[in-house]
Amino acid sequence: MTQPKFGILITTKNRIEDLKFTLSKISHLIHRPDVECIIWDDGSSDNTYDYIKNNHPEIQIFKNETSKGLIYSRNRLLEKTKAVYAISIDDDLHFITQQPLEVIEAVFSQNNACAVISFRIFWSTSNPETTEHNQQLERVKNFAGGAHVWRMNDWKQLPDYPEWFIFYGEEDFASFNLFKNNKQVLYAPDILCHHRVDLIERKNNHDYILRQRRSLRAGWYLYLLFYPIKLIPQKFAYSLWMQLKLKVFKGQFKTLVAIVQALGDVVLNTPKLIANSNRLSLKEFKEFSKLPDVKLYWKPNNTKH
Structure with a gap:
């Protein structure tokens, strides 16, 4: 064949x-x-x-x-x-x-x-x-x-x-x-x-908290695996603050549950994060950061959701 x-x-x-x-x-x-x-x-x-x-x-x-x-x-x-x-x-x-x-x-x-x-x-x-x-x-x-x-x-x-x-x-x-x-x-x-x-309907699904938890922890895992060490505290703190400011403080209390669970996942998987790290240097990180984000959402008038 x-x-x-x-x-x-x-x-x-x-x-x-x-x-x-x-x-x-x-x-x-x-x-x-x-x-x-x-x-x-x-x-x-x-x-x-x-x-x-x-x-x-x-x-x-x-x-x-x-x-x-x-x-x-x-x-x-x-x-x-x-x-x-x-x-x-x-x-x-x-x-x-x-x-x-x-x-x-x-x-x-x-x-x-x-x-x-x-x-x-x-x-x-x-x-x-x-x-x-x-x-x-x-x-x-x-x-x-x-x-x-x-x-x-x-x-x-x-x-x-x-x-x-x-x-x-x-x-x-x-x-x-x-x-x-x-x-x-x-x-x-x-x-x-x-x-x-x-x-919009997806936010009302029964698995919304689980999706939020997995999305948050994935982002935090990536910080710990690939970001230069000196940048991690600032990036981590900013990410956490934005979740609180834009969601929890505006009444989306389900997100608070997801945040607490995601933080627990990070602690639990710390040994794996250390073992699998492949950090970018500061120079590499700057070059990577200049690249455009992937375009996940397209609409015919070329505006994002």
Whole structure:
């Protein structure tokens, strides 16, 4: 069997209807002879594994018997794929761009230092009114966790995503390591994805505190792993103060619970943070800080949410 050029990798858990819709939207890609599709089911109880096994013989599917987290599952997918370029998408996200693989190959072939391409993402439960944009291909700090593609030769030179982060932060962890290796992340707006999520409604979900906790601790983990030591106290204190000022003091008391839990996680994982640190020098940090942040949210009028 020849090596597939592209791998489409999807992690999922208990979102079979979202997954079905995504697969219907990318069916024309999955059935290409140069594409392999692999799904990792993180302990679903909604019959996801059996559905894929029985209805999609063209897809490889694996399952954790009990949930082990998004990042664990992403690591396993990247171990399994044999593709040259490994595309990671969320189970509730699909491509609007009809020929994204050709764009991916062109960007990588024209940019030898590029290890990861991050996609343009439209976040909404409805379709965008237009797909036109005026953005340019550019180097950025990091990438979207559920809408990006790796050049696998570069992935193999890095440590795996930190599974003890569980959810959030893995893309920043990789981006810091890439920067240390003189590799680049590029934002490619010509590849448009539709993330079928209501961002306002998400704040009302039952897992909001858990998401806040994991998001906060991931940011603090990254300070302790990669920032120059002299900058950590100031960055940490500023981050904590802004959470209190912008959320807790304005009545979002759920965030206070998340803050306390996240601080506890930092203390608990201090040995891992020390063992896995790969700090930027002050000069490297200044260079990294000059790079634009990844563009996570796109709207047709080019304003952010």
